Amino acid sequence: MLLRNLVFLGLVVGGIGLLTWQLFPGEIPEHAPRFNPQAVHDPDFRETVRRVDAAFRKDWEENGVVPAPRAPDLQIARRISLGLTGSIPSLQEIRQFEAHGPEDHISWWTQGLLEDRRCADYVAERLTRAYVGTEDGPFVFFRRRRFRHWISDQLLANRPYDGMVREMIAGKGLWTDNPAVNFISFTIDPPNQKGPDPDRLGARVARAFLGMRLDCAQCHDHPFQDWKQSDFQGLAAFFARTKQGFAGIYDANKGVYEAEERKSLGKYTVPPQVPYSPELRPREGTWREQLAAWVTHPENPYFAQAAVNRFWAILFGKPLVEPVDDLYAAERRPEALEILAEDFRRHGHDLRRLILLIVNTEVFQLDSAAEHELTDLHDKLWAAFPLTRLRPEQVVGSIVQASSPETIGADSHIFTQLLKFINESDFVKRYGDSNGEDEFAQGNSTIPQRLLLMNGEIVHERTRPGLFAGSTRVAMMAPTDEKAVEIAFLTVLTRRPTEEELAYYVRRIRGEIPDELLPPNEAEALKFKAQAVPERNGRLQDLYWTLINLTEFSWNH
């Protein structure tokens, strides 16, 4: 009996100990990125950056446009963090960034993020949307999470992009077993579509991997492009022998793509055929293997351009050519697209190199503000960093991050992660994501979004002084009011306050009220003050609330 009591007691004490350790880890794990300076000092790398910069400069000069100046370092770091991890940098990361000093700091910072699971997961979600869209898909045949996780693993291993794509187009097996085939099995739609759907697959391959909307040619010749209906059908025909059976996705020996003659409704057979450059298509392998080889062929111009355009969009919040999946229709494709695509091809479709190239370009590091007037032409020619609305995941990720001085992500403890998951899912639903697949289509701020941030649960919980609102805690413990304001600005806006801001918010933390708000009558003024000014903790909460509700917080800049 005594023994059992002792065991029980031991369990209780141990459990409490474990929980305490989980909630308050003794040491914050250091985020120490490995840095390979070689990658960015390589003359070939510098040359590509120089060529991109020169191409934009030429555009600006020809159009008489004066670009915005270079953005402050922290602002650039914020953009990279938002683009690659879906949230702003933590106070901890800001301190590390500043401690590193100015030499190669942008590349050092980016490389660090690229090695982080947070980045792989976030970018994988962006790519998942491009590859299978936003629909939930067929329940039995499709495992979205597994697919996304597979992409994340590929990114973390820095697998060459062409190999990744070939596996998606030509993969075999079960969607639970070989996650890449979810790209194919996603289009099974019983009872109408018992196997993979050649039409949807053909359209998807063109759009996701070649930046080409052949969809419109599905029913008729394209109204204002060169695509014929036969181009679409020829591409779809590569999937005519793709079947689904006990062992998952496989390639049958027989099978043809049948199209319908619109007037007579008679059927005719269409052989697999690529819409251009037929010489790049190998003659051996299954139809899907042939297609995969043709799509990813280094001499297929659109493959690399489509990848560049998408990663540009992920980093800038706006594609170099709009819309992101319709390169062919664009009136004008900036020279930078092909310069970067050419480098991408020559270096084995290395995504990390591509990302490093983009963040090292002058245009990525330009400010979104300038002393002179910024016009539509500045936007068009990338002479100032674009203002784009953050995605719902980025907004919620940033709110959660802003409330914690430590970096939240792969190596932070489980409890915080769980909290992150719950908060994100509900928030994203309420914040709204109406653009569907074209996630880079530009939108305005909406009223439900503002209501959600002003009065919603998450901002309230996250700014309320308490156990999980770490940043308010840090600000509370700051030695001076000036420091408290600075910490709030750094954690929420990734910058220091201006002099004017510092003066104003320090006064506010001390409980002062701007005169123009006070009722003239003295008794009423006192009453107003009593209601408007809470305890110091509450005033710090007000400061965090204010910063989170600014344009600056919800827009990438």
Add this chain to the structure above:
Amino acid sequence: MEPLISPHPHRTGWTLSRRSFLGAAGLAGLNWLTPVSALLARAAEDIPKGEPAYSVILLWMQGGPSQLETFDPHPGTRIGGETKAIHTRAKGIQIADGLERLAEQMDCVALIRSVVSKEGDHERATMMMKTGYRPDPTTTYPSLGAIICHELPVGKTEIPRHISILPAAWPNRGGFLGAEYDAFITYDPLQKVPDVTSRVSAPRDLLRYRDMSVAEKTFAKGRGARVEETLHRHSVQSARTMMTTEQLKAFDVTLEPLSLRREYGQTPFGRACLAARRLIEVGVRCVEVTLDGWDTHAENHSLTAGRKEILDPAFSALLRDLKDRDLLRRTIVVWAGEFGRTPNINPLGGRDHWPKGFTVALAGGPIRGGIAIGATDPEGKKDPDRPVTVGDLHATILTAVGLNPRKENISPIGRPIRLAEGEPIRDLLL
């Protein structure tokens, strides 16, 4: 220092000076917050017969309701199951048992018993029915409610003109018309409307907005018109207007007499239908109310019976209430789900997805009541007589609110897209 955000919620300030094209497009969606005149709503009260309606209430049956257990029973046949048919106030029209109260209102309802769609997956079919177009990965089509809000003028409404109560997985959305046309999402009317109440005292709230103006000024510096184009500060202002408007009371069904609330049914769906009526009274253009749980792959009969216990009082009370208040003439009520269910009963006693002939019910506005068009095969083998496409259905509803379905909007990639693909069904319109 001049505050950028006015501390007075009713003083809307800024004008869009430059590059106003973009801004104006966005503003159109915000207009529901601008206090304009009461003219439109007042005028709509005296519309003669056959005139266009002002609002639409969509009773959305998520999961795909069985036509055979609701408005298209085939008792005594192989496919009919245990469901019986009952007489209704509309001569010659029978509906399924369990809808006895609704039977009393059928004189104002038109049934389309032959709707055909091409989508058999819940999500795709929901998109198809709500937008009138097959889902297309390159274009996000707007829902009917979004189209109506986009096309029709703004009334005196200070709350969102497009509302979804008790939304299921895929609420109405604005699609390419813009996120500002998404339905405003709210839940059981017994709960508070989410996010419209400040969490702090009014003076403290006021002070917070004053605090924002200081940092907003920093951000605006050197960015000028670019910041205005985000409409962020405008949305903040409009959100504040909404937080203080009296019209928020339209969400509060406890202001209605208990007897009326009982008539609608003391269920979330019943309360939501009552809230829908209150909302259209303050000028809301489209309210979507969802009743989930129609996906009856097993035990179809008993599960459907449970749904009908909720549906029957709510739908019938809504029609009666609208009629008594003379609001039915300016309101279209649509009852629909994403598809119907198979004529065949599966081994689990369930019915599976069936987009090839199912029922949609319409009432109000210039819709002719007491009729049924189209018919499904009592054997469940042949295609329905007089098939009606989803595009035709949308064209009919749009015509009933005074819109021309052939009108085209331009999608972001420059493709002209008609409000609806089909043609209005003239027999259904007065």
